[in-house]
Amino acid sequence: xxxxxxxxxxxxVQLAPKLGQVQANIAKAREFCxxxxxxxxxxxxxxxxxxxxxxxxxxxxxxxxxxxxxTGPTSLFCSEWAKKLECYIMAGYxxxxxxxxxxxxxxxxxxxxxxxxxxxxxKKIEQVGANSAVIYGPDGSxxxxxxxxxxxxxxxxxAKPGTGFATFVLPSPMQTVSLGICMDLNPQTEAxxxxxxxxxxxxxxxxxxxxxxxxxxxxxxxxxxxxxxSDWQTLNYWAARTRPLWTDGKGDKIDDPxxxxxxxxxxxxxxxxxxxxxxxxxxxxxxxxxxxxMTQGSGRPKxxxxxxxxxxxxxxWNIKIHESSP
Numbered sequence: 514x515x516x517x518x519x520x521x522x523x524x525x526v527q528l529a530p531k532l533g534q535v536q537a538n539i540a541k542a543r544e545f546c547x548x549x550x551x552x553x554x555x556x557x558x559x560x561x562x563x564x565x566x567x568x569x570x571x572x573x574x575x576x577x578x579x580x581x582x583x584t585g586p587t588s589l590f591c592s593e594w595a596k597k598l599e600c601y602i603m604a605g606y607x608x609x610x611x612x613x614x615x616x617x618x619x620x621x622x623x624x625x626x627x628x629x630x631x632x633x634x635x636k637k638i639e640q641v642g643a644n645s646a647v648i649y650g651p652d653g654s655x656x657x658x659x660x661x662x663x664x665x666x667x668x669x670x671x672a673k674p675g676t677g678f679a680t681f682v683l684p685s686p687m688q689t690v691s692l693g694i695c696m697d698l699n700p701q702t703e704a705x706x707x708x709x710x711x712x713x714x715x716x717x718x719x720x721x722x723x724x725x726x727x728x729x730x731x732x733x734x735x736x737x738x739x740x741x742x743s744d745w746q747t748l749n750y751w752a753a754r755t756r757p758l759w760t761d762g763k764g765d766k767i768d769d770p771x772x773x774x775x776x777x778x779x780x781x782x783x784x785x786x787x788x789x790x791x792x793x794x795x796x797x798x799x800x801x802x803x804x805x806x807m808t809q810g811s812g813r814p815k816x817x818x819x820x821x822x823x824x825x826x827x828x829x830w831n832i833k834i835h836e837s838s839p
Contacts, residue, residue: 517836519686521783523725524549524557524829525802527820529791532566533578539564539590545827552599554829556687558787559604560802561661561695561731562644563587568793572639572671579609579642582658588647596653601683605694605729608645608660610673615641618673640673646694646729648681657681661694663701663713678714680721687725688837691718695730698754707753715755719809723782724834726755730788734799734822742821744799751786751803752814758782758807759814779809781835790823804830 526545530538542564549557561567564587569575580587587606595602610618618640644661660675661668680691693714700711710716718726728751735746752759784807790800803819820828 518833519836520831521686521725521834522553522555522829522831523783523785523804524554524827525785525787525820526557526559526563526827527788527790527800527802527824528560528563529789529798529823529825530562530564530566532568532793534566535564535578535586538566539586541825542590543594545825546594546598548827549598549829551597554598554600556601556603556683556690556725556727557594557598558727558729558785559591559602560787560789561605561646561729562607563604563729563789564590565607566793567731567789568667568796569671570794571637572641575607575671576641579607581609581611582645582647583655585609588649588655591647591649592653592655595649595651599651601648601650601656601687603646603648603692603727603729605644605646605731607672608643608658610640610642614673636670638670641671642673643675644668644672644694645675646692648692656683659692659694661697663696663699665696668696678717680718680723685836686834689721689723690725690727691721691723692727692729695728695732698728698751700754707756710756712754712757715757718782719757719780722780722837724837726758726782726784728784728786728788730786732786732788732799734797736797743819744801744822747799747801748803748816748819751784752805752816755784755805755807755814758784758809759811760809781806781808783807783832783834784814790825800824802828804832806832 648656659679737746784805800822
């Protein structure tokens with residue numbers, strides 16, 4: 514017997530924030546949100562470090578823009594607009610560490626002889642914050658937070674890594690939502706292959722039987738096929754890194770025709786990538802926010818829609834997903 518399907522309305526806001534111009538970036542986000550009707554979306558996503566920008570050179574540069582959870586500008590924005598739109602909102606931001614955590618980091622640095630004081634390219638490490646995300650509910654209340662587990666080179670000079678990926682159990686139609694931030698999708702070993710992985714985040718979401726996997730990104734442009742409006746190289750990479758969610762192990766192909774009998778396959782998961790656009794300090798971002806349907810055993814990831822590389826704006830997708838068993 515086929516599982517019942519429920520209607521899911523999930524949106525992304527693709528922004529090109531200006532580095533360090535928090536209030537101006539929030540003002541732009543407000544303009545986008547004003548175009549959304551209340552109760553027209555279930556979950557609205559903003560990118561990694563959505564309102565501060567991303568490419569800060571070191572801890573000193575980012576320190577003035579670190580935010581406390583619940584009371585910082587990103588949290589206040591999410592709380593306000595989650596309540597106005599009567600939906601769940603998640604967004605990335607740079608979290609300020611509390612004094613207790615800072616003291617523990619300083620103590621560990623003194624006690625550990627092999628504590629790394631520099632990144633591999635010689636930049637000073639000073640952990641003053643965390644690359645984080647917040648989630649707020651339709652009544653404007655705090656639902657939870659998450660810290661990026663796998664840090665990119667830009668994070669290493671200032672951010673403390675999280676301790677593992679996160680999953681939130683939310684009301685239908687979202688149900689079980691796993692969350693990662695950008696580099697969380699990348700393999701954490703040089704010895705990996707497209708066929709065998711490892712696939713840390715995808716395997717985690719699969720183990721949680723998630724209905725939705727959300728990635729909040731500041732993913733760089735591949736600089737391939739630059740004449741194309743969307744970054745297809747990046748889209749294909751995101752699909753490849755979620756292989757356990759769609760593979761059948763039998764010569765999987767991303768561009769195979771849609772299976773005639775998807776009900777014969779396994780668990781279906783919606784994968785949403787909310788990426789930023791624009792550029793900072795010589796870095797160009799890929800944009801191309803996208804939504805995939807991944808059905809385990811189907812042998813292919815199904816790309817439902819995507820945005821353009823340098824597009825800014827809101828995209829809301831209305832799709833049907835399987836309802837989890839009680």
